[in-house]
Amino acid sequence: MKKIGVFGTGTVGKTIASKLIALGYEVKMGARSADNEKAAAWVKSSGDKASQGTFTDAAAFGDIVFNCTKGDISQDVIKLAAGNLEGKILIDISNPLDFSNGMPPTLIPALCNSNSLGEALQELLPGTHVVKTLNIVTSDVMVDAARCGGEATMLMAGNNAAAKKEVEAILRQFGWSDIIDLGNIRHARSTEMMLPVWLSVYLLNNNAFFGFKIVRP
Amino acid sequence: MKKIGVFGTGTVGKTIASKLIALGYEVKMGARSADNEKAAAWVKSSGDKASQGTFTDAAAFGDIVFNCTKGDISQDVIKLAAGNLEGKILIDISNPLDFSNGMPPTLIPALCNSNSLGEALQELLPGTHVVKTLNIVTSDVMVDAARCGGEATMLMAGNNAAAKKEVEAILRQFGWSDIIDLGNIRHARSTEMMLPVWLSVYLLNNNAFFGFKIVRP
Numbered sequence: 001m002k003k004i005g006v007f008g009t010g011t012v013g014k015t016i017a018s019k020l021i022a023l024g025y026e027v028k029m030g031a032r033s034a035d036n037e038k039a040a041a042w043v044k045s046s047g048d049k050a051s052q053g054t055f056t057d058a059a060a061f062g063d064i065v066f067n068c069t070k071g072d073i074s075q076d077v078i079k080l081a082a083g084n085l086e087g088k089i090l091i092d093i094s095n096p097l098d099f100s101n102g103m104p105p106t107l108i109p110a111l112c113n114s115n116s117l118g119e120a121l122q123e124l125l126p127g128t129h130v131v132k133t134l135n136i137v138t139s140d141v142m143v144d145a146a147r148c149g150g151e152a153t154m155l156m157a158g159n160n161a162a163a164k165k166e167v168e169a170i171l172r173q174f175g176w177s178d179i180i181d182l183g184n185i186r187h188a189r190s191t192e193m194m195l196p197v198w199l200s201v202y203l204l205n206n207n208a209f210f211g212f213k214i215v216r217p
Numbered sequence: 218m219k220k221i222g223v224f225g226t227g228t229v230g231k232t233i234a235s236k237l238i239a240l241g242y243e244v245k246m247g248a249r250s251a252d253n254e255k256a257a258a259w260v261k262s263s264g265d266k267a268s269q270g271t272f273t274d275a276a277a278f279g280d281i282v283f284n285c286t287k288g289d290i291s292q293d294v295i296k297l298a299a300g301n302l303e304g305k306i307l308i309d310i311s312n313p314l315d316f317s318n319g320m321p322p323t324l325i326p327a328l329c330n331s332n333s334l335g336e337a338l339q340e341l342l343p344g345t346h347v348v349k350t351l352n353i354v355t356s357d358v359m360v361d362a363a364r365c366g367g368e369a370t371m372l373m374a375g376n377n378a379a380a381k382k383e384v385e386a387i388l389r390q391f392g393w394s395d396i397i398d399l400g401n402i403r404h405a406r407s408t409e410m411m412l413p414v415w416l417s418v419y420l421l422n423n424n425a426f427f428g429f430k431i432v433r434p
Contacts, residue, residue: 101331106330106331107330109330109331112329112330113323113324113326113329113330113413114318114323114326148432148433148434149432149433149434150432150433150434151432152430152432155414155417157417180418180421182414182417182418182421183417183420183421187417189413190413190414190416190417191414193410193411193413193414194410194411194414196330196406196407196410197372197399197407197408197410197411199407200372200374200399200400200404200407201397201399201431201433203400204397204399204400207433209433209434210431210432210433210434211431211432211433212429212430212431212432213369213429213430213432214418214427214428214429215365215366215367215368215369215427215428215429215430216365216366216367216418216424216426216427216428217365217366217367217426217427
């Protein structure tokens with residue numbers, strides 16, 4: 001079974017990492033420091049297939065790496081670990097949210113409309129297969145698709161077909177059955193730009209348990 | 218029955234105007250010139266409830282006005298007709314598409330992320346009730362919701378609750394039953410920013426007949 005690195009120790013990182021452990025993967029959670037306290041707490045509660053390390057350690061460990069860091073620091077994190085990501089799959093599930101103008105957040109202007117976080121990470125990592133997906137739902141729905149209350153669609157984008165096949169297999173393990181491959185990594189901007197409507201729907205009832213279905217014949 | 222003005226003589230304007238005629242409304246199609254040839258052809262084929270005029274004429278005629286002009290000229294058109302829109306409902310179904318960087322289009326930067334066409338029109342028309350809706354599907358689906366191949370969701374945004382009730386009644390006449398009111402006109406940016414993902418899905422098969430369902434419990 002493939003080994004997986006998870007960048008990020010927040011709610012999203014922990015949710016992804018715990019689901020992967022439940023599925024039987026070995027998982028190393030990466031942070032800036034090798035002894036990050038949140039990662040240590042997660043390891044302690046997650047059994048012997050769970051471990052922690054720096055971002056660099058997690059990248060070296062994983063055949064596949066999930067980027068679950070906040071979108072405004074993802075590029076810095078990726079630069080730290082780039083040397084160990086060559087030839088691997090990076091699943092980017094983050095969004096370039098900009099909280100500097102208050103709530104609800106907008107998108108970071110330099111990563112919106114004519115660019116995206118997914119594209120920026122691919123540019124930093126020419127030898128890595130970046131696949132953008134899962135960023136259009138809350139983390140509990142990412143790993144258990146039915147929790148949106150019905151059958152929603154999961155979108156993905158990336159330049160490498162074989163890498164997307166591997167990611168699709170993980171999405172199916174997370175409960176997604178309606179998966180649309182939008183094409184190359186340029187389409188990452190399309191899914192990231194769904195964040196504003198996600199926020200608008202979320203704010204109606206402060207309820208994050210929903211998803212988007214592409215209704216077609 | 219209320220009278221309706223339709224700004225724009227392109228495919229979207231004609232599709233909306235013809236549906237309104239079929240529903241029994243009187244409709245005046247507005248253009249820059251009172252004798253616009255495309256509007257004249259539409260009037261000729263649409264019976265005695267159809268008429269044409271300038272944007273100013275159509276605004277004066279309508280209790281409700283649809284903005285179906287291209288997003289990059291909508292603000293100029295609205296300025297021409299502003300004097301006759303006071304106290305009325307403007308249903309803005311356009312998107313601020315920017316074709317200057319080739320295909321697929323992006324959004325006009327000044328009308329994206331921290332602003333939107335819907336918000337810009339509301340700012341130009343402080344005495345008008347701007348309601349943003351229908352802009353997330355192709356025009357044939359706008360007026361016949363089932364043509365997306367299932368039950369999709371229609372989103373709307375605007376500052377005035379009574380105006381949104383009137384718009385909702387028209388949406389129901391267009392076949393929409395799952396309608397979500399996102400809140401004030403600020404949320405127009407959320408629906409306009411769905412255009413990139415609409416384009417990504419469209420480009421998969423060059424098929425515009427689809428919609429977005431908000432899947433929730």
